[in-house]
Amino acid sequence: MTSVGSGYDLSVSTYSPDGKIFQIEYASKAVENSGTVVAIRCKDGVVMGVEKILPSKMLCHGSNRRLHSIDLHIGIGIAGFLADARQLVNRARSEAKQYKSVYGQPIPIKVLAQRIASYNHVHTLYGSVRPFGCSITIAGIDSTGPQLFMIEPSGSCLGYYGTSMGKGKQAVKNELEKINFTEITAAEAVKTIAKIIYSVHDGDKDKDFELELSWITRESKIHQLVPKEIHDNAEAFAKQALEEANLI
Amino acid sequence: MSSEHFKYPVFGQVDYFKYNNVASQLASHTPSPSHSQELGAKKRTVDPIVTGTSVIAIKYNGGVVMGADTLLSYGSLARFNNIERMKKFGKSTIIGAGGEYSDFQNLSQVLDDLVVDDGCTDDGTTLSTTEIWNYIARVMYNRRNKGDPYWNSLVVIGHDNNKSFLGKVDLVGTCYQDNFIASGYGSHIALPLLRKAYKEDMTLDEAKTLIQDCLRVLFYRDARSSRFIQLSIANADGLVITEQIALDTDKWDSGDSAKKKKNQDGRKKKNNYRNDSTQVILEYGHNVV
Numbered sequence: 001m002t003s004v005g006s007g008y009d010l011s012v013s014t015y016s017p018d019g020k021i022f023q024i025e026y027a028s029k030a031v032e033n034s035g036t037v038v039a040i041r042c043k044d045g046v047v048m049g050v051e052k053i054l055p056s057k058m059l060c061h062g063s064n065r066r067l068h069s070i071d072l073h074i075g076i077g078i079a080g081f082l083a084d085a086r087q088l089v090n091r092a093r094s095e096a097k098q099y100k101s102v103y104g105q106p107i108p109i110k111v112l113a114q115r116i117a118s119y120n121h122v123h124t125l126y127g128s129v130r131p132f133g134c135s136i137t138i139a140g141i142d143s144t145g146p147q148l149f150m151i152e153p154s155g156s157c158l159g160y161y162g163t164s165m166g167k168g169k170q171a172v173k174n175e176l177e178k179i180n181f182t183e184i185t186a187a188e189a190v191k192t193i194a195k196i197i198y199s200v201h202d203g204d205k206d207k208d209f210e211l212e213l214s215w216i217t218r219e220s221k222i223h224q225l226v227p228k229e230i231h232d233n234a235e236a237f238a239k240q241a242l243e244e245a246n247l248i
Numbered sequence: 249m250s251s252e253h254f255k256y257p258v259f260g261q262v263d264y265f266k267y268n269n270v271a272s273q274l275a276s277h278t279p280s281p282s283h284s285q286e287l288g289a290k291k292r293t294v295d296p297i298v299t300g301t302s303v304i305a306i307k308y309n310g311g312v313v314m315g316a317d318t319l320l321s322y323g324s325l326a327r328f329n330n331i332e333r334m335k336k337f338g339k340s341t342i343i344g345a346g347g348e349y350s351d352f353q354n355l356s357q358v359l360d361d362l363v364v365d366d367g368c369t370d371d372g373t374t375l376s377t378t379e380i381w382n383y384i385a386r387v388m389y390n391r392r393n394k395g396d397p398y399w400n401s402l403v404v405i406g407h408d409n410n411k412s413f414l415g416k417v418d419l420v421g422t423c424y425q426d427n428f429i430a431s432g433y434g435s436h437i438a439l440p441l442l443r444k445a446y447k448e449d450m451t452l453d454e455a456k457t458l459i460q461d462c463l464r465v466l467f468y469r470d471a472r473s474s475r476f477i478q479l480s481i482a483n484a485d486g487l488v489i490t491e492q493i494a495l496d497t498d499k500w501d502s503g504d505s506a507k508k509k510k511n512q513d514g515r516k517k518k519n520n521y522r523n524d525s526t527q528v529i530l531e532y533g534h535n536v537v
Binding site: 065068069070071072093097100101224225 | 357361364365367368370
């Protein structure tokens with residue numbers, strides 16, 4: 001990397017001559033090393049899926065969660081350093097709680113996303129701190145319907161129909177572009193995401209992985225892990241699709 | 249009103265926090281606003297303002313029933329007629345509140361946050377009714393020790409893991425469980441009735457009827473009560489809070505038959521006292537049950 005040794009990458013409060021803040025770019029590198037996260041905003045909800053790479057075979061199933069609930073109606077998906085992201089999750093929970101106590105209603109997804117983005121952003125302004133080594137997707141349903149946002153270490157916050165973070169980001173985006181987001185339902189998206197994650201998983205480089213799926217639907221309006229039965233079906237569907245693809 | 253008028257402590261009129269002393273000292277100087285230096289800027293509930301009255305609950309075979317009227321009083325004024333005083337928390341708990349309603353709303357927010365936090369943990373467990381009851385007991389006792397109590401008496405019912413729960417917490421943090429509980433004015437009027445009428449393994453209908461009877465008697469006796477009530481039920485099927493029910497108290501014509509009426513032949517008719525359920529209800533406290 002050209003930045004290394006240049007002296008411009010030591011602090012987040014210093015620009016390089018060509019207008020970059022290298023610490024933010026390094027933080028983005030940390031995200032790119034992470035397992036893939038896929039999120040789709042459907043007509044009746046939002047679905048998130050994570051390729052959770054397992055560093056050890058002795059880990060308990062379900063540990064190191066990368067999908068978290070923030071409030072009843074909001075969930076967060078994580079790519080990058082889990083410890084950094086947990087800080088954002090805690091922050092998001094207290095923002096949601098504070099909004100509810102002040103305004104007496106659940107926090108709109110956009111407001112939460114922008115507040116978390118600001119929190120990310122202030123960590124790109126001072127020499128005494130480093131940016132968060134993680135990107136997050138925020139999924140939820142509010143009065144404006146299903147919403148999906150992605151927040152990056154730079155503090156950028158954008159709304160999406162479908163997005164992805166982590167290792168397989170580029171390959172996933174190619175797949176996502178084929179989807180008709182105005183028609184797809186949450187139930188279909190669960191299968192699609194499972195299939196995409198299985199197809200982008202690089203079995204040679206990476207060890208085992210665990211598929212994590214969560215969703216929020218208009219029906220329940222509660223963010224939660226996808227029920228075991230639906231999860232297992234989606235996973236079986238993904239495995240079968242992968243096998244068929246390999247045969248051809 | 250100074251506390252020296254009272255030779256013995258009267259519930260609700262004891263000057264626990266020496267408010268009246270401070271106030272009378274102030275009055276001897278120039279009148280000053282409540283945020284004055286002497287009183288300190290701190291505000292505490294020294295008197296409830298908008299209040300709900302009794303809550304009654306009993307265990308029956310398979311669950312718990314709770315009843316309360318829907319009235320909020322502003323002093324002695326019947327201020328709000330259609331306010332729910334019972335609220336669900338999580339999947340298995342209902343709390344019924346008497347006393348300062350804004351304190352209950354505040355406490356509700358604390359508990360709602362607690363339930364959301366618990367849900368976010370997503371560890372496969374949910375807050376049980378016992379845990380919630382214990383938690384509010386801690387909150388109430390803490391607030392009382394700060395001299396700034398939540399001015400409520402709270403009746404907690406719930407049903408989880410096939411076990412019924414019925415407990416109570418009051419503004420000083422006293423907490424207990426029982427098979428039947430009445431709070432506020434009900435602890436004077438309804439509790440003796442419940443002691444007589446309660447039996448183990450009641451059916452849901454029997455329990456509902458008993459609670460309605462108690463609330464009816466309270467309506468006759470308690471000037472801060474109303475005849476519009478709600479019942480809430482916690483059992484294996486989950487939680488239910490009913491729509492508003494109007495208690496059948498329209499029995500004031502029961503004396504009509506005792507009025508002297510003239511027959512067609514002009515002679516006075518003999519008195520004919522009706523012997524119906526009205527009298528039973530009116531005399532509830534004395535002999536029946």
